[in-house]
Structures are given as structure tokens and as C-alpha cells.
Amino acid sequence: MESMYPGYNVLDLQDEWDPHTREIVNRRLGPFTFKLLSPWEQAMIKAVAEHLICDGREEILEWVAFHVDEQLAKPFGEAQRKPGVPPQKELVRRGLKTLDLWAKKHFSEAFLKLDASRQLQLISSFQQGSFHKDTGWETDVQKEFFKKVLGLVTEAYYSHPWVWSEIGYGGPAYPRGYVRIELGITDPWEPRRVGTNEGS
Amino acid sequence: MKDRKFGKEEVDVAVVGLGAAGSVLLCDLAEAGLRVVGIEAGPFWDPQNDFASDELHAKTLAWNDTRLSTGQDPLQLGSNNSGRGVGGGTVHFTGVFYRFHPSDFKVRTLDGVAEDWPISYADLEPFYAKIEQDIKVSGPREFPWGAFHGPYPYPEREPISGNAQVFRKGCEALGIKSTVAPLAILSAPYAGRPPCTNRGFCNQGCMPNAKFSTLIHHIPRALKAGAEVLSDCMATRILVNKGGLVTGVEFNHNGRNYQQKAKIVVLSAFVIETPRLLLNSACSQFPDGLANSSGLVGKYIMPHSGHDVYARFEEEIRLYKGTPVLAVSQDFYETDQSRGFVRGYSLNAHGSRPVGLARLAALNAGIWGKQLRELMLEWNHYARITLVGEVLPALSNCVTLSDEKDEYGLPRAQVSFSYGENDRKLIAHGIEKCKEILTAAGGQPALVIPDSAHLMGGCRMGNDPQTSVVNRFCQSHDIPNLYICDASVFVTSGGANPTETVMAIASRTAGHIASLA
Ligand SMILES: Cc1cc2nc3c(=O)[nH]c(=O)nc-3n(C[C@H](O)[C@H](O)[C@H](O)COP(=O)(O)OP(=O)(O)OC[C@H]3O[C@@H](n4cnc5c(N)ncnc54)[C@H](O)[C@@H]3O)c2cc1C
Ligand code: SF4
Numbered sequence: 188m189e190s191m192y193p194g195y196n197v198l199d200l201q202d203e204w205d206p207h208t209r210e211i212v213n214r215r216l217g218p219f220t221f222k223l224l225s226p227w228e229q230a231m232i233k234a235v236a237e238h239l240i241c242d243g244r245e246e247i248l249e250w251v252a253f254h255v256d257e258q259l260a261k262p263f264g265e266a267q268r269k270p271g272v273p274p275q276k277e278l279v280r281r282g283l284k285t286l287d288l289w290a291k292k293h294f295s296e297a298f299l300k301l302d303a304s305r306q307l308q309l310i311s312s313f314q315q316g317s318f319h320k321d322t323g324w325e326t327d328v329q330k331e332f333f334k335k336v337l338g339l340v341t342e343a344y345y346s347h348p349w350v351w352s353e354i355g356y357g358g359p360a361y362p363r364g365y366v367r368i369e370l371g372i373t374d375p376w377e378p379r380r381v382g383t384n385e386g387s
Numbered sequence: 388m389k390d391r392k393f394g395k396e397e398v399d400v401a402v403v404g405l406g407a408a409g410s411v412l413l414c415d416l417a418e419a420g421l422r423v424v425g426i427e428a429g430p431f432w433d434p435q436n437d438f439a440s441d442e443l444h445a446k447t448l449a450w451n452d453t454r455l456s457t458g459q460d461p462l463q464l465g466s467n468n469s470g471r472g473v474g475g476g477t478v479h480f481t482g483v484f485y486r487f488h489p490s491d492f493k494v495r496t497l498d499g500v501a502e503d504w505p506i507s508y509a510d511l512e513p514f515y516a517k518i519e520q521d522i523k524v525s526g527p528r529e530f531p532w533g534a535f536h537g538p539y540p541y542p543e544r545e546p547i548s549g550n551a552q553v554f555r556k557g558c559e560a561l562g563i564k565s566t567v568a569p570l571a572i573l574s575a576p577y578a579g580r581p582p583c584t585n586r587g588f589c590n591q592g593c594m595p596n597a598k599f600s601t602l603i604h605h606i607p608r609a610l611k612a613g614a615e616v617l618s619d620c621m622a623t624r625i626l627v628n629k630g631g632l633v634t635g636v637e638f639n640h641n642g643r644n645y646q647q648k649a650k651i652v653v654l655s656a657f658v659i660e661t662p663r664l665l666l667n668s669a670c671s672q673f674p675d676g677l678a679n680s681s682g683l684v685g686k687y688i689m690p691h692s693g694h695d696v697y698a699r700f701e702e703e704i705r706l707y708k709g710t711p712v713l714a715v716s717q718d719f720y721e722t723d724q725s726r727g728f729v730r731g732y733s734l735n736a737h738g739s740r741p742v743g744l745a746r747l748a749a750l751n752a753g754i755w756g757k758q759l760r761e762l763m764l765e766w767n768h769y770a771r772i773t774l775v776g777e778v779l780p781a782l783s784n785c786v787t788l789s790d791e792k793d794e795y796g797l798p799r800a801q802v803s804f805s806y807g808e809n810d811r812k813l814i815a816h817g818i819e820k821c822k823e824i825l826t827a828a829g830g831q832p833a834l835v836i837p838d839s840a841h842l843m844g845g846c847r848m849g850n851d852p853q854t855s856v857v858n859r860f861c862q863s864h865d866i867p868n869l870y871i872c873d874a875s876v877f878v879t880s881g882g883a884n885p886t887e888t889v890m891a892i893a894s895r896t897a898g899h900i901a902s903l904a
Contacts, residue, residue, distance in 0.1 A: 188760065188761050188764050189764075190764060191764065191765070191767075204440065205435075205439070205440070205594065207435075207436060207437075207438075207439050208439040208440045208441055208444075211439050211441050211443075211444050212441065238756060239749075239755050239756060240755075240756075240759070240760065241756050241757045241759070241760040242760065254443075262794070263451050263452050263453075264446070264451045265451065265452075265453040266449065266450075266451050266452075266453070266454070266463070266464050266465025266466070266467075267453065267454050267455070267456035267461070267462070267463060267464040267465065267802075268453055268454075268455060268456065269455070269456060269457060269461060270455045270457050270789065270801065274453070307756075314753075334750055337749050337750065337755055338746060338749065338750050341742075341745050341746050341749045341750075341755070341759070342442075342443055342742050342745075342746050343443070344745075345741040345742045345745040345746075345763065346441070346442065346443040346741075346742055350741075350763075351741065353764065354741060354763050354764055354766055354767070355766075355767050356707055356740070356741050356766075357705075357707055357708065358440075359439070359440030359441060360440055360584075360586035360587065360588065361440045361584075361586055361588070361594045361595065362584075362594075362595070363584075363586075364583075364584025364585045364586035364595075365584070365585040365586065365587070365708050365709065366585070368546055368547070368548045368549065368585050368708045368709040369546050369547070369548070369549055369552060370549040370552050370553070370702060370704070371549075371702060371703075373705075380703065
């Protein structure tokens with residue numbers, strides 16, 4: 188499926204953003220220095236993320252993996268966890284290993300070597316927690332692993348300015364806010380669907 | 388801890404937690420001439436340099452330390468409900484500013500469930516009015532529900548967003564009353580602050596200061612009146628003497644412990660940390676924790692059910708534009724026996740930004756991969772209504788201490804929550820109404836994302852020391868110089884966003900404490 192806003196680039200507006208926000212958003216374009224995850228773990232996160240967000244662009248996946256690394260490296264930030272589920276750093280790292288073990292057991296191939304449909308099949312089983320017996324992981328813990336990665340990956344992806352442009356999001360809005368907020372009208376700098384709302 | 392103002396002295400009052408309630412207390416008490424110190428775990432925010440127009444960055448405003456969350460409907464904590472830093476939850480709240488209705492204070496009498504509050508609407512009425520004036524709440528000329536019918540101090544917001552327009556159109560078609568939202572957001576300049584610029588980032592911290600927070604209103608006033616604010620100071624223990632009175636607060640700053648002596652201690656650390664601190668302060672005089680002779684510290688916590696209903700429209704709605712909530716209805720607020728459940732809810736037309744929508748769709752509705760990408764590519768065509776549903780109190784919904792410790796060596800909180808039968812029926816009714824409204828406006832209902840919002844209860848007020856933790860002035864039944872004053876004293880949750888009620892209770896409590904001095 189295609190963007191309804193081809194040609195719109197939210198980054199073109201960045202001179203209108205406050206310096207703090209501008210710095211935060213531009214950091215998402217790299218380069219990235221990882222603190223925690225090994226190259227193999229980074230590759231695994233990217234491979235899983237590609238399925239979760241349905242997008243294989245390397246630059247974006249690199250940012251997504253970096254965000255996961257940054258969050259897991261912090262001692263805080265989990266907000267909540269179910270009793271019996273390991274802390275997020277351990278949960279994700281062990282989850283990635285288990286995924287690979289499973290790939291080897293079922294398809295005799297490392298996860299990263301599998302074709303897309305097999306990878307997706309394994310990821311989906313994690314979502315359902317159906318790996319119980321062989322992995323030694325409780326159903327609940329598997330589901331939590333899936334949800335943890337899904338949450339981190341999704342929030343990173345929808346924080347990438349390229350993605351903002353594609354979905355037609357106006358992006359940061361300070362100091363400039365919006366004047367035309369009612370139905371059918373847009374401020375001149377907002378994304379417009381081709382052939383619609385000329386900002387009247 | 389250099390340059391302490393009251394470091395060596397016994398202050399009149401130490402307030403723990405400077406959120407909605409704590410900051411009001413600090414301000415009112417300082418202005419009444421008391422010597423007060425506020426102890427806040429999080430930073431002293433500077434909106435211009437600490438906030439950003441960015442959802443991911445805004446996670447730093449929340450209480451992100453781990454809590455264990457369990458039950459049939461485990462709560463999402465963190466930015467979903469818990470603020471951290473001077474201003475607490477008001478820094479990232481949406482600014483919807485409702486009074487409770489008179490019926491909310493006597494649910495037992497009227498509906499035969501839950502408990503009555505030991506105070507009535509009339510007890511809070513003067514404080515509601517004062518706070519609305521103080522912070523210049525904007526709202527409609529006529530508010531059709533509850534006991535207060537307007538006008539609000541500042542005119543209602545105008546224009547309203549596409550999402551709010553669609554909501555009002557659907558309501559009108561069905562004969563449902565709706566209004567522009569009452570908001571703690573300026574519609575005209577006040578005290579050097581500008582009116583709202585409709586940037587829509589209220590949950591990320593308002594950078595122009597158009598939205599009220601206690602950080603920008605009550606704290607500056609408190610400081611001017613001589614209060615001391617200690618930020619980045621985590622209270623770890625309430626100190627008690629042999630006579631069973633509290634003597635002060637122990638807190639940790641940059642890894643070192645300090646003590647603040649006080650004649651009176653007020654806990655305003657919100658629904659999870661307040662009970663946790665009381666339980667973690669257990670000592671030989673109070674082995675089950677402070678103020679806990681009833682065994683009810685941490686019990687009867689309540690969120691609001693906060694389900695989001697989305698519909699797709701042919702035209703663009705653009706959920707990201709404008710103050711998130713600009714139109715509301717409370718037509719379904721009061722009990723209507725014909726519906727098969729008691730109590731009710733508010734409906735808020737509620738904007739969104741990409742991360743908020745995508746994350747909840749993924750985590751709470753199981754939408755990911757291609758399906759999520761397709762949804763988001765069209766997200767500008769979706770409108771949304773959010774339920775604020777009353778949740779009845781249940782003993783089993785509670786905060787307890789877990790076996791796990793945090794970095795201070797204190798047991799982490801465990802939070803258990805499950806909806807009851809009445810709650811589920813109410814949610815189903817609310818979702819149906821949202822769908823009807825969106826359909827009547829020309830939309831196609833597309834998606835329901837289960838969610839919850841706000842937290843209340845855990846140290847409820849009451850007249851009977853056996854069935855409540857504090858009295859009608861938020862004074863603990865067990866320890867006369869220990870007060871608990873924040874959202875945790877709520878007896879029932881009401882069907883409306885709670886912060887105006889939190890602040891009204893705080894102001895009333897401050898008046899009471901000042902009158903003792
Ligand atoms: C995203 C979001 C949107 C919301 N929107 C609305 C809305 O539109 N309308 C509305 O009415 N309400 C809204 N709320 C709810 C509102 O934020 C709360 O009702 C309100 O903040 C509760 O006030 P409080 O004083 O009880 O606690 P808080 O405001 O949470 O303050 C508690 C403070 O105590 C501090 N603290 C905790 N433990 C300690 C400790 N041990 N030592 C020192 N300090 C400590 C915390 O850091 C925090 O600053 C929203 C909340 C969220 C999260
Ligand atoms: S919408 Fe208005 S109140 Fe909300 S953050 Fe923006 S300027 Fe502040």
C-alpha cells in the first residue's frame with residue numbers, strides 16, 4: 188500500500204521546530220552507537236521488526252534496533268511487568284536466543300537464514316505462546332516477549348520522520364501550532380492528499 | 388543537599404509528592420503562612436528545555452520504575468497514568484477538567500453498591516469554584532450535566548478540531564447533548580501565558596504554557612510564599628516516634644539518605660506510591676504499615692475504563708490537530724436502571740498522534756504487520772471517541788508489596804486489577820454508543836482498542852476507621868499528624884476525569900490543616 192501524501196517531507200519543516208525537538212528527531216537518522224546488543228542480536232531484532240512493521244528499509248530498521256538497544260540498556264523504563272516474567276533486558280535477549288533455537292530445531296536453519304514466511308510462522312507462534320514444551324518458556328512469558336518487542340519496535344517505527352511523512356502526520360508543532368483545525372481545511376505547510384484540500 | 392532552607396528545622400508540614408494534590412497543598416499552606424517543604428521524587432521540569440514535540444521523548448515525564456502488574460486485566464502503568472517530577476500527572480494530562488456530580492458521593496445510598504463518601508458535592512463546591520477561577524478554566528457558557536451549569540471563567544475554545552466536529556455532529560443527529568470540553572487550557576491570555584495554539588501535544592507537556600499544570604501555576608506561587616521544593620528526592624520512609632506520631636520523612640537524593648523533620652506529614656504520592664510508602668514504613672509500633680489498622684491501605688483501587696472507538700470517514704479527520712479533547716458528552720453519566728448496570732460514563736472526542744495509536748492498536752488490539760501499516764497509512768481518515776467509564780471499587784483490586792526490590796532496596800509495588808461484571812456491562816454500553824455516534828456522523832466503525840485511564844483509591848476516606856484509611860479531612864484515622872491527600876482517597880471513581888476533584892480535595896484539606904495551626 189502506498190502513501191497518500193507522496194512528495195511530502197516533514198523534515199523540510201524542521202526550521203520551524205524548537206531546537207530540542209529538532210535534535211531529538213534528527214538523531215533518529217543515525218549514525219548509531221549501540222551500547223548493549225551484540226551484532227547478532229541487532230540483526231535478530233531487525234529481522235523480527237521487519238515483520239512487525241512490514242517495512243524492510245535498512246535505515247529505519249537500524250533506528251528501530253538502536254531504540255530497542257537504548258531502552259534495554261537503561262536500568263529503568265519498564266513501567267510494568269507481570270509477576271514471573273523476567274526483566275525486559277533478560278526477556279528480550281533470551282527470547283531472541285529461543286527464537287533461533289526453535290528455528291534450528293524445526294527448520295534446521297538459523298532464524299536469520301529462514302525465508303520470510305517461516306520467520307513469520309515462528310514469530311506468530313511466539314505471539315500465541317505455543318512453544319511451551321520444548322523451550323522451557325511458559326506460555327505467558329512467550330507472549331510477554333512478543334508484546335515487549337512489538338511495543339518497542341512499533342513506537343520506534345512511528346517515531347521515524349520518514350514514516351511521519353508517509354502517513355501524512357504534521358509532526359512537531361512548536362513554536363508554530365495549527366490555525367486551521369476544522370474539517371476539510373489545512374494550514375499551508377501541512378501534508379495534503381493529491382487533489383484534495385487546497386488549504387482553503 | 389546544599390543551600391537547604393529548612394534542612395535543619397522542623398517544618399510545619401512536609402508534603403511528599405508534588406503532583407496535582409501535593410502542589411495545591413504546598414501553595415495553599417505556604418500562602419496561609421505555614422513553613423512547608425515539598426519532597427518530589429522526580430525533576431523540576433523546565434518546559435522550554437525539557438519538553439519536546441515528540442511522543443517518544445515524552446515517556447521521560449512518566450513514572451517508569453517497574454511495578455508488577457497482575458490480575459485478569461493487568462493495568463498498563465507508566466505514561467498511561469503515573470507522572471513523575473514537579474507537577475506530577477498534570478504535566479502530561481490532557482486538561483479535561485470536570486467536576487464530579489452530586490450522585491458520585493452517595494453511590495451506596497442511590498445505587499446500593501460501593502460506599503458513600505464522607506463528604507458531599509456541597510463540601511467541595513466552593514473549592515471547585517475557586518480552582519476554576521484560579522487557573523481560568525475555559526468552557527461552555529452552559530454545561531448541561533451535574534450540578535454546575537456554567538459559565539466557566541474563560542470562554543469555550545473556538546474553533547474545535549475536525550474530530551470534535553464529527554463527534555458533535557453525530558450526537559446532534561441522535562439527540563444526544565454535547566458541548567465543547569471544559570479545559571484547564573487557556574482560551575485567552577492570562578498571567579503572561581498565551582492561549583492554546585492547537586499543537587495537540589498536551590500529553591507530551593505543553594511548551595507554550597497554555598495548558599495549566601501545577602508546575603507552572605501552584606509551584607511558583609508556593610515558592611513565592613516561602614515554601615521549599617526538593618526535587619529529585621525520593622521519600623523512602625515516614626518516620627514515627629515511640630508515641631506513634633510521625634516526626635518527618637526520610638528521603639534519598641543522589642544515593643544518599645536525608646531526613647526532614649515535620650510536625651505534620653502529608654502523603655500526595657498518587658495511588659501506587661502512597662500505599663507503597665505507607666506499607667514500606669512499617670515499624671514496631673505499626674507492623675502492618677502506617678495508617679493501616681483497617682487493613683485497607685492499598686485496597687479498592689480503581690482506573691477508569693478508557694476504551695477507544697475508531698471509525699473511518701471518507702474525508703480526512705486528522706486526529707493530530709488541535710487540543711486532543713475539544714468536545715464531550717455526559718448524557719450517559721447517571722444510573723439508568725433500564726441499561727442493566729449502575730453508574731455511567733463520559734464520552735470524550737479524543738485526538739491522537741501516531742505512536743499512541745499504533746502502539747495501542749498493536750498491544751491492546753493485536754494489530755501488527757501489514758494490517759497495522761495499512762491502518763496507519765490511512766490514519767488521517769479516522770475519528771475517535773474515548774470512554775471514561777466508572778469502575779466500581781473491589782477489595783481484590785489492590786496495591787501490595789512484592790518480593791522484588793528496587794534500587795533503594797525497597798519492595799516494589801504489585802498492582803492487581805480485574806474488571807467486575809458491572810464494569811464490563813458499562814463498557815459494552817459505552818462502546819455501542821460511540822459506534823452509534825460515529826455512524827450517525829457518517830463514519831464506519833472500524834476498531835475498538837481496550838484501554839484504561841487514571842487511577843483512584845487505595846487509601847479511601849470514610850467516617851469509620853474500620854472501613855477506611857482517612858477521615859473527611861484526609862487525616863489518617865490511626866496517626867493524627869499523618870495526612871494522605873491525593874487521588875488515593877477516592878471512595879468511588881465517578882465517570883469523569885478526576886483531577887479537578889483531586890485538587891478540590893487538596894485545597895479543602897489545606898484549609899483544614901491551616902486552621903489547626
Ligand atoms: C496521559 C494522561 C492524561 C490525563 N488526562 C487527564 C485529564 O484530561 N483530566 C483529568 O482530570 N485527569 C487526567 N489525568 C489524570 C491526572 O494526571 C491525575 O488524576 C492526577 O495527576 C492525580 O493527582 P495526584 O496528586 O493524586 O498524583 P500525581 O499528579 O501523579 O502526583 C504524584 C507525585 O508524587 C511523586 N511521588 C511519588 N512517589 C514519591 C516518593 N516516594 N517520594 C517523592 N515523590 C513521590 C510523583 O513523582 C508525582 O510527581 C491524566 C493522566 C495521564 C497520565
Ligand atoms: S494543544 Fe494547546 S494546551 Fe495542548 S500542548 Fe498544545 S498549546 Fe499546549
